[in-house]
Amino acid sequence: MEPNTDELKRFLENKIISLKKEVEYYEYLLSLLESGYTPIKGNKGSLEYIKNRKGETIAEVFFTPPLMKVVIKKKINIKEAYMNALSKILEDAKNSDKIEYNIISDKEDLREINITNIRDNITYNKLKVGLQTILERASA
Template sequence: METNTDELKKFLESKISSLKKELEYYEYLLSLVESGYAPVRGNKGSIDSIKNRRGEIVAEVYFTPPIAKIVMRRKLSLHRAYLNALSKILEDSKATDKIDYNIVFDNDAIKEIAISNVKEDLTLNKIKTAIQVILDRASS
């Protein structure tokens, strides 16, 4: 009887984990819709910006598929917690979306983030939204 209980417990834990991931995905899609998601079409480049809550432009996003560059408008030193969050987001995207990235620093201030192998608009918007949250909190 204990074996069946263990198997049931493992199944339920796996199902809960799967549903949490699905919920996160839908919450992310909702945040895209709420932020005015505009898909990027074709191979032409695009320029976008990342703003903080006060409406100030914190960074500019240059995207020419498959390369994206996020360039800071001013020097911004990130605390270790923000750098860890940024690295985790980019590493997760590296694993799932097969991107590659490079974070460029000027002394201790972040200067730009270069991302290559961005094949889908959704990938770029997911990264941009996550970075926007981090930069907004760091610049406040």
């Protein structure tokens, strides 16, 4: 009888974790709608800026579905911890959203990030927010 209890406990714990992730996803979608989400139609591109706390432009984000290009405008000597965080965000998106990416750097200075196969605004916004957070902290 004991093994069945352990199996049931593991099943329930895994189910709770799965449902929490699902709730987080729906909360994220709701936050997008509440923040004024508008879908991009056709192949029209967009240009957005990532700025630091001082209001200086750190990077330009060009998005023409399915391509996203982040061009670094300010010299950012990216430390290993930030590079690991950047790689984690991109690898997670590669595994879950099937994107491809390329990080271009000159020695230790980050220059550009190219991402392909972005199929929807949710993936785009998730990546942009993640990259913005890391770039803001790395440039401080």
